[in-house]
Amino acid sequence: MSSLNPGAKFLSILITAIVLSLSYRTKTNIIVAIAALVLTLTYRGLNYRRLILILGPFVLTAFGFFMTALLFADESANFTGTYGKSEFNVNSMATAWLLSTRIMAFGCLAILFTLTTEPEAFFRSLRQQFKLSSKFAFGLLASYHFLPTIRGEYFMVRAAARVRGVRVWPLSPRLIIPILVRAFRRADNLAMAMESRGFNPLAPRGQAITVPLRVRDALFMLFPVLAVI
Amino acid sequence: MEREDTLKVKDLSFKFNQNEAWLINNLSFKLKENERVLLMGPSGCGKSTLAYLLSGLYPEYAGISKGSISYRSLEIANLKAERRAAIVSIVFQNPDDQFSMESVEGELFFALENAAYGGEYQAKAAELLALVGLKGFEKRKTEDLSGGEKQKLSLATALAVKPKLLILDEPLANLDRESAQEIVAILKRLSKKRLGLLIIDHRPDFWLEFIDSLMLVDNNFRVVNLKLSPNEAKKNLDIFKRLQIFFPSGSGFSYYGEDTQVKDKRPWAAQSELMVRAENLTLQRGAKLILEGASFKAFKGTLTAVLGPSGCGKSSLLMALAGIIKIKGWLDIKGGVGLIFQNPGFQFLSQTVRSEIILSLTHKRGDSQSLELIEKARNLAASFTLADFLDRSPWQLSQGQQRRLAVLSMLAAQKEFLLLDEPTYAQDLQSTVGIMSLLNDELKKGLTAIMVTHDLELARAYADEIVIFNNKRLKVIDTDRYRSF
Numbered sequence: 001m002s003s004l005n006p007g008a009k010f011l012s013i014l015i016t017a018i019v020l021s022l023s024y025r026t027k028t029n030i031i032v033a034i035a036a037l038v039l040t041l042t043y044r045g046l047n048y049r050r051l052i053l054i055l056g057p058f059v060l061t062a063f064g065f066f067m068t069a070l071l072f073a074d075e076s077a078n079f080t081g082t083y084g085k086s087e088f089n090v091n092s093m094a095t096a097w098l099l100s101t102r103i104m105a106f107g108c109l110a111i112l113f114t115l116t117t118e119p120e121a122f123f124r125s126l127r128q129q130f131k132l133s134s135k136f137a138f139g140l141l142a143s144y145h146f147l148p149t150i151r152g153e154y155f156m157v158r159a160a161a162r163v164r165g166v167r168v169w170p171l172s173p174r175l176i177i178p179i180l181v182r183a184f185r186r187a188d189n190l191a192m193a194m195e196s197r198g199f200n201p202l203a204p205r206g207q208a209i210t211v212p213l214r215v216r217d218a219l220f221m222l223f224p225v226l227a228v229i
Numbered sequence: 230m231e232r233e234d235t236l237k238v239k240d241l242s243f244k245f246n247q248n249e250a251w252l253i254n255n256l257s258f259k260l261k262e263n264e265r266v267l268l269m270g271p272s273g274c275g276k277s278t279l280a281y282l283l284s285g286l287y288p289e290y291a292g293i294s295k296g297s298i299s300y301r302s303l304e305i306a307n308l309k310a311e312r313r314a315a316i317v318s319i320v321f322q323n324p325d326d327q328f329s330m331e332s333v334e335g336e337l338f339f340a341l342e343n344a345a346y347g348g349e350y351q352a353k354a355a356e357l358l359a360l361v362g363l364k365g366f367e368k369r370k371t372e373d374l375s376g377g378e379k380q381k382l383s384l385a386t387a388l389a390v391k392p393k394l395l396i397l398d399e400p401l402a403n404l405d406r407e408s409a410q411e412i413v414a415i416l417k418r419l420s421k422k423r424l425g426l427l428i429i430d431h432r433p434d435f436w437l438e439f440i441d442s443l444m445l446v447d448n449n450f451r452v453v454n455l456k457l458s459p460n461e462a463k464k465n466l467d468i469f470k471r472l473q474i475f476f477p478s479g480s481g482f483s484y485y486g487e488d489t490q491v492k493d494k495r496p497w498a499a500q501s502e503l504m505v506r507a508e509n510l511t512l513q514r515g516a517k518l519i520l521e522g523a524s525f526k527a528f529k530g531t532l533t534a535v536l537g538p539s540g541c542g543k544s545s546l547l548m549a550l551a552g553i554i555k556i557k558g559w560l561d562i563k564g565g566v567g568l569i570f571q572n573p574g575f576q577f578l579s580q581t582v583r584s585e586i587i588l589s590l591t592h593k594r595g596d597s598q599s600l601e602l603i604e605k606a607r608n609l610a611a612s613f614t615l616a617d618f619l620d621r622s623p624w625q626l627s628q629g630q631q632r633r634l635a636v637l638s639m640l641a642a643q644k645e646f647l648l649l650d651e652p653t654y655a656q657d658l659q660s661t662v663g664i665m666s667l668l669n670d671e672l673k674k675g676l677t678a679i680m681v682t683h684d685l686e687l688a689r690a691y692a693d694e695i696v697i698f699n700n701k702r703l704k705v706i707d708t709d710r711y712r713s714f
Contacts, residue, residue: 156575159551163567196286197343197390200310203311206347
């Protein structure tokens with residue numbers, strides 16, 4: 001997975017998701033989910049902790065949907081089956097499977113992309129293969145790196161208020177305004193720093209790393225076929 | 230052979246808003262090719278603004294300007310960013326706001342790509358990193374770097390675009406002595422190659438040995454001395470003292486003059502009440518162990534200075550003492566704790582300087598408009614030379630002014646125990662002494678304080694006890710012994 005072209009990978013996964021959204025078959029869902037998960041697991045730099053942390057909520061949601069569909073089914077349906085002493089609707093059993101596997105399929109697709117792709121490489125490939133403008137690509141990248149900083153600043157501003165004995169609520173304007181002001185100033189500073197390093201979105205750029213498009217990427221474009229099976 | 234004037238500034242004026250007076254008024258000067266100049270002036274006078282103007286960032290990003298800045302007959306303002314960067318590049322004052330990529334290598338690639346570098350990128354990045362003493366840092370994340378390392382990376386990225394003139398805006402302000410000396414040595418080496426330097430610094434000492442001249446400006450950015458040679462500078466300390474900025478200290482001089490005896494003016498300190506007792510403190514941030522088995526005491530009315538290399542965890546220690554982050558061990562503090570952050574921007578919670586001070590005085594906003602409070606706020610602001618800015622937003626102040634306001638507003642909150650993280654960073658002599666004498670007044674009234682600083686002389690002059698923080702340990706050193714340390 002690590003050697004795939006991130007842009008091509010994104011496209012392939014996106015097509016799979018679109019095809020998946022048009023199909024309503026439990027089997028398709030299961031195949032896609034398992035394939036995505038297996039591919040994720042083959043990624044060498046995989047962070048297992050993150051995988052479990054992200055997978056957890058998906059499993060829970062899927063299970064929730066499963067139970068909901070099963071227990072709160074349409075009463076007017078005719079076919080019922082029994083499991084032990086409890087009765088349930090046969091249709092609702094199928095719906096339950098369909099809904100829950102669908103969630104898992106979409107979840108695993110998302111995981112496949114996010115856990116096996118480096119943001120910088122992704123933007124590089126979008127620029128190189130998909131002609132994304134550098135203004136947009138670097139703007140997005142810079143703001144992506146902004147997010148943890150904002151979280152850190154929120155922590156600092158809240159701490160500063162507490163040390164000064166000023167009472168603040170988690171979303172009180174006292175906290176939010178300084179963070180917004182700083183974010184604007186920081187955006188300005190960052191833009192100036194980028195410009196001072198010669199960044200001009202319209203000028204021709206060098207390429208530090210070329211993200212290749214290879215046969216394996218073409219093969220991975222067959223991934224959506226799974227969704228058609 | 231006489232070198233040619235390459236950078237020409239002619240009748241340059243600048244202001245931020247239409248209805249303001251000019252911040253820089255009719256400034257003219259020239260720089261020769263590869264000339265190395267140190268620009269000095271009181272804090273807040275507009276030195277950083279000039280840096281932004283020279284590199285063409287102002288007035289594009291802010292303000293209105295008149296006059297001309299040209300490099301070899303090319304008008305800087307008319308050039309595209311990539312061509313401008315190949316003439317002038319800046320190492321910015323705040324090391325946190327200048328990286329747009331995640332990794333050290335990515336940051337260098339970004340700059341090299343902008344310059345449409347044609348060679349082998351990885352090798353070039355490695356070469357630039359080796360040049361600034363960051364060999365092997367390629368894969369590190371920029372956000373994990375210490376202040377000194379960030380400054381070195383910023384220097385490397387600025388060099389990546391091959392500027393003719395490199396502007397350094399307070400490049401050493403946040404560094405320990407060793408890192409500062411490293412950066413100076415790097416710049417000294419670089420300046421032998423074809424690179425002009427315009428250094429903005431409050432302290433001349435590090436630079437005198439290899440710069441060509443000093444340019445001194447006053448409060449209103451009027452040129453007091455255009456080309457003062459380092460030797461003349463050492464002889465004419467009066468000029469510096471008149472401007473109330475740090476003069477070349479050489480040997481036998483002290484910035485803090487009579488105040489060096491402040492320690493003896495606090496004779497009660499030794500027998501006074503124990504305010505802070507810490508035993509066996511262990512501090513960890515993430516997976517990194519910062520401090521191990523540290524013990525210390527602080528008595529009422531005393532100032533303890535903490536010195537140590539950049540990035541050793543001094544700021545984290547202060548945050549732990551303030552109860553913001555967790556620390557293991559026995560920690561007993563009597564009374565309320567205040568903390569002045571290294572980055573003052575974090576602690577402003579109000580829209581104007583006045584309400585910021587009043588907020589500290591009252592802790593509340595609602596009932597804070599009494600005339601008495603407004604008067605008190607004005608007096609406090611005046612004692613920190615901030616009286617002219619009461620109606621400004623704290624974020625509109627210069628870095629130096631922001632720091633003064635941060636110190637002021639925390640002192641106004643009247644805590645028993647105050648932690649100060651580099652309170653005199655990026656301050657000129659006048660405001661350094663101003664801040665320290667106000668702190669000293671509070672100490673006399675019974676405040677206990679711990680201050681992190683990189684300024685050895687400041688610590689020696691004002692602290693009752695000096696603690697060296699190094700290799701996860703705290704080592705207490707008596708100030709008398711420290712004189713010969």
